[in-house]
Each structure stands twice: as C-alpha cells, then as structure tokens.
Amino acid sequence: xxxxxxxxxxxxxxxxxxxxxxxxxxxxxxxxxxxxxxxxxxxxxxxxxxxxxxxxxxxxxxxxxxxxxxxxxxxxxxxxxxxxxxxxxxxxxxxxxxxxxxxxxxxxxxxxxxxxxxxxxxxxxxxxxxxxxxxxxxxxxxxxxxxxxxxxxxxxxxxxxxxxxxxxxxxxxxxxxxxxxxxxxxxxxxxxxxxxxxxxxxxxxxxxxxxxxxxxxxxxxxxxxxxxxxxxxxxxxxxxx
Numbered sequence: 285x286x287x288x289x290x291x292x293x294x295x296x297x298x299x300x301x302x303x304x305x306x307x308x309x310x311x312x313x314x315x316x317x318x319x320x321x322x323x324x325x326x327x328x329x330x331x332x333x334x335x336x337x338x339x340x341x342x343x344x345x346x347x348x349x350x351x352x353x354x355x356x357x358x359x360x361x362x363x364x365x366x367x368x369x370x371x372x373x374x375x376x377x378x379x380x381x382x383x384x385x386x387x388x389x390x391x392x393x394x395x396x397x398x399x400x401x402x403x404x405x406x407x408x409x410x411x412x413x414x415x416x417x418x419x420x421x422x423x424x425x426x427x428x429x430x431x432x433x434x435x436x437x438x439x440x441x442x443x444x445x446x447x448x449x450x451x452x453x454x455x456x457x458x459x460x461x462x463x464x465x466x467x468x469x470x471x472x473x474x475x476x477x478x479x480x481x482x483x484x485x486x487x488x489x490x491x492x493x494x495x496x497x498x499x500x501x502x503x504x505x506x507x508x509x510x511x512x513x514x515x516x517x518x519x520x521x522x523x524x525x
Contacts, residue, residue, distance in 0.1 A: 288373040290407060291380045292387040292397060294414025295333045298491035302420070303337065307412045311337055314378040318369060320392055321346040329511075334382045345369070345379070349392050362399040369396070370404055386416035390440065390461060418459045421486035421513055424496055429515070430457055441466050441514070448473050456519040464508035471504050474516060483516040 291310050296302025303311070311317065317338060322328035327335075328346070338344075347365040350357055372379050387393050388411060400407045418438060422429040430436050434456040439447065441460035448470065451458055463470060463485070474480050485497040488511050497503055 285376045287406065287408065288376050288378040290369060290373060290397070290400065290409045291378065292391075292393040292409065292411040293380050293382050294387040294412055294416075295330060295382050295384055296415040297385055297417050297420040297489045298329075298333060298494070300333055300336045302415045302490060303333075304412060304414055307414060308337055310410075310412060311380050311382065312339060312342075314342070314380040316343045316345055316372045316377055316379040318345040318347055318379055318381045319383075320349045329384045330382045333384060343372075345372070347381075347396070349395075358395070359399075362395045363403070365396050366400040366403055369400060370407070373404075373407065386414045387411050388413065389416040417461070417489055417511075417513055418515070420489040421459075421484075421515060424486050424489050424494060425484050425498070425515070427484075427515075429459075434519075441470060445469055452477060452479075452516075452518055456517070458516050458518060460514040460516075462510065462512070463514045464510055464512045467506055467508055467512075467514070468504065470514060471500065474500065475504075479516055479518065482518075483514060485512060485514050487512040489513075 291314065293307045293311050311334065317334065319330040319334065320328045345368065347368060349361055352358065369379055381393050381396060383391050383393050397409050418429060436457045437451050437455040438459045438461065439451065441463040442465055445466045460470060474483055480501040481499050483500050485506065487495040487508055497506060
C-alpha cells in the first residue's frame with residue numbers, strides 16, 4: 285500500500301481567508317487534519333483558524349506540543365506526535381498539519397517533519413507556504429515592511445534581546461517576534477536610541493480582536509499576549525498610510 289502524504293499547510297495569521305487557494309484545496313482533500321492542541325479546554329489557534337474550512341467527515345488529530353524549553357521534554361513530544369501521524373500515513377491516509385502563519389517560519393511543523401523523517405525516512409512531506417506575521421502586521425498598520433534596499437532583520441525577542449543593540453547599528457527595519465515577555469527591556473533600548481516614535485506593536489494580527497499600538501513613547505509597560513510583535517523603522521520613517 286502506498287503511504288499517505290503529510291502536508292504542512294500554512295493558515296495565515298488569524299483571518300481564515302488568508303489561507304492560499306492551494307492550501308484550502310489540500311486541506312479539504314485529506315482525511316485527517318492535525319493541529320497543536322489548545323491549552324486547557326480551549327481550541328488551539330490553528331484549529332480555530334481552520335475550523336470554517338473543515339468538513340464533517342474529516343478526522344481531527346490534536347497533537348500535544350508543550351510550551352517549554354526543556355529539550356528532552358520537547359524531543360519526547362515531537363516523537364509522540366510523529367508516531368501518531370505515522371499511524372495514519374502508513375495506512376495510505378493523507379494528513380494535513382495546519383499551522384498559524386507560515387509553515388516554515390518559526391513553526392512547530394518543522395520539528396514534527398524532521399522527527400517523522402528520522403523515524404521513517406520513506407515519509408513523503410509537502411509544504412504549502414502562507415502569510416507570516418511580519419507581513420500581516422505591516423498590512424494591519426498600513427505600512428511597507430521594506431522599501432528599496434532596506435535591510436530587514438527578524439529576531440525572536442525572547443531569546444535574542446541582548447542582540448538588539450548590535451542589530452540596531454546596521455539594520456533598517458527590525459521585527460521582534462514574541463516580544464511580550466521582554467517588552468520592557470526592548471522599550472528601554474528604543475528609548476535610549478530615540479526610536480519609540482518609529483515603532484509599532486501589533487497584537488494578534490488579523491484576528492477580530494487585534495490591537496495596534498503606535499508611537500510607544502508613553503507606553504513603557506504594555507501587557508501583551510504571546511502573539512505580539514514589534515516593528516521598528518531604524519533608518520527611515522515608514523509612516524502608516
């Protein structure tokens with residue numbers, strides 16, 4: 285029996301209509317739809333975004349990916365998820381793993397796919413790109429993320445806030461992902477460089493409850509959710525339209 289295909293399908297950042305035509309076609313074609321499980325009794329973000337497009341006869345497969353930095357715990361979770369997905373693939377069933385944003389941009393799917401191939405080298409994997417959060421945030425604010433020869437840097441703020449000073453020396457535009465836990469430290473750096481009036485925070489981009497904060501000079505202590513990012517125009521003023 286031919287094994288099934290694992291599709292990594294990008295859903296975009298929140299608005300269900302940001303899925304691509306190809307992504308939607310494949311999503312509705314597969315018999316099994318996998319996604320990260322939500323916290324507690326809540327639906328996960330990816331499941332929420334995909335729900336309007338799912339069919340009643342499709343099987344849902346919730347996979348547990350803990351929000352921790354312990355490598356051993358993460359490895360165990362990835363292997364368990366890969367084993368559960370393989371149970372369907374080996375029977376010839378195609379599986380779509382849906383992910384908010386883009387499937388290759390700081391995505392859980394990367395670890396699932398790598399682990400699956402390590403366990404089963406014969407696995408067939410296809411990836412469908414989509415809208416990632418920096419692009420969605422720029423659209424929400426109404427500004428170009430780059431123009432002409434701008435140098436764009438994207439940093440996962442949680443892990444690299446100490447590198448921000450160095451990056452601000454040469455980058456034209458900086459995007460800080462998952463900025464919530466280090467926002468106060470980032471604010472101080474931007475204040476020292478007089479960049480607060482050229483910085484924007486977008487929280488839950490393209491969701492109905494999204495929030496946008498402009499001109500951060502009077503916002504030193506924002507309480508932000510996990511899905512928040514900050515954009516700063518270092519070398520030029522990219523004003524919103």
